[in-house]
Amino acid sequence: MNALSRRRWATASFHVSAGGLSLLWLLPIVLVLVTSVRSFDDIAAHGLGSLPHSFTLANFGQAWSDGGQQRALINSLLVTVPCVLVTLALAAMAAFALSRYALPLRRTLLLVMLGGNLLPPQILLIPVNKLTELTGLYDSLTALVLVQIGFGVGFYVFVLHGFMRAIPAEIQQAAVIDGASPLQIFWRIILPLARPALAALSALSFTWVFNDLLWAITVLRSDAKMPITAALIGLQGQYVSMWNVIAAGSVIAAAPTVAVFLRFQRHFVAGLNLGAVK
Template identity: 60%
Template sequence: MRTTRSPWFHAVMIPFTLLWLAPIVFVLFVALRTFDDIATRGLGALPAALTLDGFATALAGGQVATALANSAVVTVCTVVASLALAAIAAYALSRHRIPARRTILLVMLAGNLLPPQILLIPVSRIAQGLGIYDTLFALVVVQVGFGLGFYTFVLHGFMRALPAEVFEAALLDGSGPGRTFWSIVLPLCRPALAALAALATTWIYNDLIWAMTVLQTDTKFPITAALLNLQGGYSSSWNVIAAGSLVAAVPTAIVFFVFQRHFVSGLLVGSGK
């Protein structure tokens, strides 16, 4: 049954919504202003005229486009590999009698509790020792390694909540572990996988610290590192920096809106139990 929101709810939420939108609108106005207008009247002034010169300058030379492509490759590969490995590990730990499986799960989760700052030098040295330093593959490996524990922990709890009758029926039908996982468990885990995919995409796409740790060539930088270079090259051209930031924010916004329904349902899984 559809519920009606109280007018007080809208009265409280509208100011919060406007407060949340204010920085985005501010950055958009800065991106649409000219350099001379900003230099003369300051960042806080309303634009005297609107122009797309900031976007044209940010996209000139192909640096931002190359960085977006690098970010897309790293993000897609990392999300697919992380969720695939996490789903397999969670299925094994939740549905099979593995010795010390609770300890294994806690050890995997404990890796996410370590501050990344203390691991920067070891990760860089390991990447160099393996011969993968300054490659997108190294960044994918690092992202998978540091996200796998959390994804496995979340999926483990979700899979343990699945009805035991489903697995008993599959066993009576002669379904093996592999077929049960592919045909039953994965479809039932779609909300959780979608929610994790949206979160992982945002985390990986917006990451800067690991990109600066295992990469050094400008043409291999993801969009976050490229924006840092853009700020260095156009330290006073705030319209260019704002335009580049808006361009970089578009992919994650698209992912969130595409997975919005699954993301919300994934967060609410188990809330009624």
């Protein structure tokens, strides 16, 4: 076998292996999608893993209204959207100051921010719970927003710092000569150049916060304030054997993050690659 044949064989083997792994990864997703549009009688008669013999969208309506998915989705958006906006705004300003100006102890500050993200969140559950109780914020969406911002801003500062530091200094020097203030440099020059990184972090932050369960059940208690991930647990308890309704609720919970990722997919990949190289 010559070199060309070996190369073709290796390429074909790679594609077959990658295709098989992709199908294996997609199989649970397809199962959930198919189950979400089957009736309960169909699943009870033929089994969960059988081919569908029915098609209905009533499961989504049942999960949306009776299962509380509508209220939970609103709660998740009320937490996620402010978290993404505030966290990225704070992180962008901090990264700009730490990367473009010779501030004292800036390396130490970056290491402290990065070190905070290396702590396992499990060891902080009780302190965070007690702190929200002492401040009177326990069982409120405000507490969840503040916790998500506090634990997310350090990582985003670290990523944006590496991106902004690689922006040529000559651009900022030319703006200073033209009389631009630090705020104008940040708003009109640095932020537009950092758009790929900001878009990537927006998609990443939205996914993390929206899908979070740990902090939600730590600082919240009322069912009416639970986000979508915690509501799925309640949905499973409410519809114990109705897998079609539970699957429909899972699809509803996954739809926003999938939509955000598809919208920012190009920026997501480009932003992470640029941040890694720079």
